[in-house]
Amino acid sequence: MVVSTYLITAVAISGLIFFLSNRVANQILGGVFLIIQIGITVYALQHRGSTDSLYFTFDSLGILLAIVLSILSITTFYHSYLYLKRHAGSVRNDSIYYGALILLIASMTGAYFANHVGVLWFWFEATTLCVSVLIYHERTAIAIEAAWKYIFICSIGISFAFMGILFLSVVAYAGGLTELGLNELMATAKGMNITWLKIAFILVFTGFSAKWGLFPLHTVCVDAHTGAPPPISAFISTTLMNVGFLGVFRIYTIVAQTEALAWANRVLMICGIISITLSAMQLLRVTHFKRMFAFSSLEQMGIVALALSAGGIGYYAAILHIILHSFAKAGLFYHIGQVDRIYHSYWIKDTGGYMKINPLGAIVVLLIFMMVTAIPPSGLFVSELMVFQALFAGSHYLVAALALLLLSVIIFVFGRNFTQLLYSEGTPHQVAENARINKMETFSQFILIALIIYLAFDPPSFFTELINSAVAVLI
Amino acid sequence: MTLIYLALTERVNRFVTLLIIQGVLLFGIAYFQLKHIEFANLLFILLETLIVKSIATPLFLYYVRRRNNLYRLSESNVPTFVSILVISAALVFGFVLSLFLQDLHIKTMFFAVAISAVVTGVYFIISHRNVFTHLIGYLVIENGIFLMSLAVGAEMTMLVHNAILLDIFISVLALGIFINRVGDTFQNIDVDSMSQLKD
Numbered sequence: 001m002v003v004s005t006y007l008i009t010a011v012a013i014s015g016l017i018f019f020l021s022n023r024v025a026n027q028i029l030g031g032v033f034l035i036i037q038i039g040i041t042v043y044a045l046q047h048r049g050s051t052d053s054l055y056f057t058f059d060s061l062g063i064l065l066a067i068v069l070s071i072l073s074i075t076t077f078y079h080s081y082l083y084l085k086r087h088a089g090s091v092r093n094d095s096i097y098y099g100a101l102i103l104l105i106a107s108m109t110g111a112y113f114a115n116h117v118g119v120l121w122f123w124f125e126a127t128t129l130c131v132s133v134l135i136y137h138e139r140t141a142i143a144i145e146a147a148w149k150y151i152f153i154c155s156i157g158i159s160f161a162f163m164g165i166l167f168l169s170v171v172a173y174a175g176g177l178t179e180l181g182l183n184e185l186m187a188t189a190k191g192m193n194i195t196w197l198k199i200a201f202i203l204v205f206t207g208f209s210a211k212w213g214l215f216p217l218h219t220v221c222v223d224a225h226t227g228a229p230p231p232i233s234a235f236i237s238t239t240l241m242n243v244g245f246l247g248v249f250r251i252y253t254i255v256a257q258t259e260a261l262a263w264a265n266r267v268l269m270i271c272g273i274i275s276i277t278l279s280a281m282q283l284l285r286v287t288h289f290k291r292m293f294a295f296s297s298l299e300q301m302g303i304v305a306l307a308l309s310a311g312g313i314g315y316y317a318a319i320l321h322i323i324l325h326s327f328a329k330a331g332l333f334y335h336i337g338q339v340d341r342i343y344h345s346y347w348i349k350d351t352g353g354y355m356k357i358n359p360l361g362a363i364v365v366l367l368i369f370m371m372v373t374a375i376p377p378s379g380l381f382v383s384e385l386m387v388f389q390a391l392f393a394g395s396h397y398l399v400a401a402l403a404l405l406l407l408s409v410i411i412f413v414f415g416r417n418f419t420q421l422l423y424s425e426g427t428p429h430q431v432a433e434n435a436r437i438n439k440m441e442t443f444s445q446f447i448l449i450a451l452i453i454y455l456a457f458d459p460p461s462f463f464t465e466l467i468n469s470a471v472a473v474l475i
Numbered sequence: 476m477t478l479i480y481l482a483l484t485e486r487v488n489r490f491v492t493l494l495i496i497q498g499v500l501l502f503g504i505a506y507f508q509l510k511h512i513e514f515a516n517l518l519f520i521l522l523e524t525l526i527v528k529s530i531a532t533p534l535f536l537y538y539v540r541r542r543n544n545l546y547r548l549s550e551s552n553v554p555t556f557v558s559i560l561v562i563s564a565a566l567v568f569g570f571v572l573s574l575f576l577q578d579l580h581i582k583t584m585f586f587a588v589a590i591s592a593v594v595t596g597v598y599f600i601i602s603h604r605n606v607f608t609h610l611i612g613y614l615v616i617e618n619g620i621f622l623m624s625l626a627v628g629a630e631m632t633m634l635v636h637n638a639i640l641l642d643i644f645i646s647v648l649a650l651g652i653f654i655n656r657v658g659d660t661f662q663n664i665d666v667d668s669m670s671q672l673k674d
Contacts, residue, residue: 159593
């Protein structure tokens with residue numbers, strides 16, 4: 001009953017925050033929730049493989065993503081505190097923000113550990129509601145537009161995913177199942193009707209692509225980033241995309257037991273390469289930092305899809321990449337909040353001379369540029385190397401060559417726009433006179449950068465063991 | 476018939492009336508399809524279809540209509556005749572697909588209509604530019620999905636409950652609230668007014 005207790009406690013804390021509407025209470029209760037969040041992650045790690053509250057299992061992939069979520073929850077709470085302190089909104093709005101953030105974290109945790117397709121889908125729906133509230137936080141026209149687009153397209157996506165689950169239920173019922181447990185589905189997958197299974201996969205994939213940030217429903221994430229507060233953009237681009245990845249991965253593991261695997265790989269490969277292509281094309285004309293990072297996430301998820309489709313070492317690379325990308329992109333979004341405080345703008349043309357204005361922040365930008373574009377010592381270099389290894393091993397030379405070419409374009413665009421931010425001598429739009437950045441604010445970003453390098457080049461044994469265990473069902 | 480009439484009308488009241496009719500039809504279908512399940516479960520599902528689909532959601536839509544002064548929406552991108560053709564084609568497609576996917580465990584008739592409703596809903600959204608009509612299109616998709624859950628998932632009542640959750644959480648709570656906010660902020664609820672998020 002640990003997960004149920006955790007979820008009930010999260011709802012209670014969120015409700016209490018909303019009811020009390022008090023800044024001190026927000027912080028104290030937020031802190032209490034973080035302790036509980038870390039507690040459930042540690043508990044899951046200690047009870048790997050065990051089932052809890054009937055519909056939840058502490059499997060390796062769920063644990064890995066929950067660890068990432070717990071780490072980023074701490075940093076996101078910290079940056080949310082800084083963001084809300086400086087944006088001086090009403091206490092009521094701040095309480096709604098914290099309450100929704102706690103519910104979002106709990107929903108994502110529920111999705112990570114769900115062992116039933118219907119329950120997994122439920123948590124997807126819950127995350128959509130919580131994120132919409134958070135995107136809407138600033139109550140500006142852009143925030144409303146972003147929230148509306150997010151909730152509407154995600155709802156369509158969720159509906160499609162549900163249709164996929166209904167199709168899956170037909171083949172499951174034909175195989176003698178009366179519930180849609182993941183393990184049971186995998187065990188009976190071999191006897192399933194391939195046509196129904198393919199339809200189920202394509203519908204679930206299309207629906208969950210809205211959360212994964214991958215083609216075809218990728219636009220929803222891009223717009224959401226632009227309207228959301230930076231700490232929330234950090235979540236949408238990382239842990240929430242991981243929820244989308246996990247949803248597709250769960251269905252993929254069922255399909256992988258059947259002869260539809262090669263077909264599913266082709267679907268993933270096509271969507272992966274289209275995502276990278278769209279990302280490169282959009283990045284060439286992008287003029288807004290947050291949209292640039294959003295399109296970068298589309299590219300990264302495209303790489304993850306390619307990794308999955310290539311199979312072999314690609315499976316390991318996909319999970320490693322999605323974890324390391326979470327830390328890199330979160331650091332980038334946290335930092336763009338500081339950049340906004342100096343220039344009062346996210347538009348690239350409004351920035352410049354950052355190296356002189358905030359030297360420590362400029363170092364963070366340089367380092368994160370290296371991390372995101374997979375330049376050594378970035379851990380993403382290791383995961384991308386594995387992805388291309390897998391693509392070449394699978395004789396997907398054309399896809400690999402095209403991906404390499406597009407990645408070069410993306411590195412060029414990132415380099416050009418970060419050079420504008422760091423070194424441009426032109427007069428920036430408006431530099432806030434009183435924008436003093438506390439050096440401690442960049443501390444979290446240095447920690448995340450260190451994690452990216454450490455986890456790729458000298459990973460602890462439990463970490464590699466968890467990834468190997470997560471992909472074991474596919475090999 | 477409600478799907479085809481959806482393409483014909485431009486009056487907002489008619490859209491809502493069609494949703495009420497669909498809700499009542501779903502209530503009847505749910506009763507006959509799920510008679511065998513335990514009483515409490517059946518009661519919950521029936522109450523949901525009746526209260527949420529036929530009463531609460533339409534009332535809420537009437538409220539949104541009044542608040543945003545919507546009476547007639549003639550902003551479709553395509554002529555009515557073409558829309559009727561497309562929706563008729565969707566119905567045919569639904570039946571052909573259900574024949575192609577014939578399975579012992581699905582109710583072919585409901586499945587065909589469900590597929591047609593989903594395709595019609597998607598088409599309705601694509602062919603209209605107003606946020607309100609987008610919501611109507613989405614609710615038609617939801618009704619299609621609910622019917623599909625009865626057609627293929629009647630043996631797994633958890634899926635029927637999930638289909639209900641899709642109704643309550645997304646359409647009523649979130650979409651409706653945001654429509655009002657969109658109307659307040661942009662002075663109208665045409666999607667063209669929401670175009671700040673682009674490169």
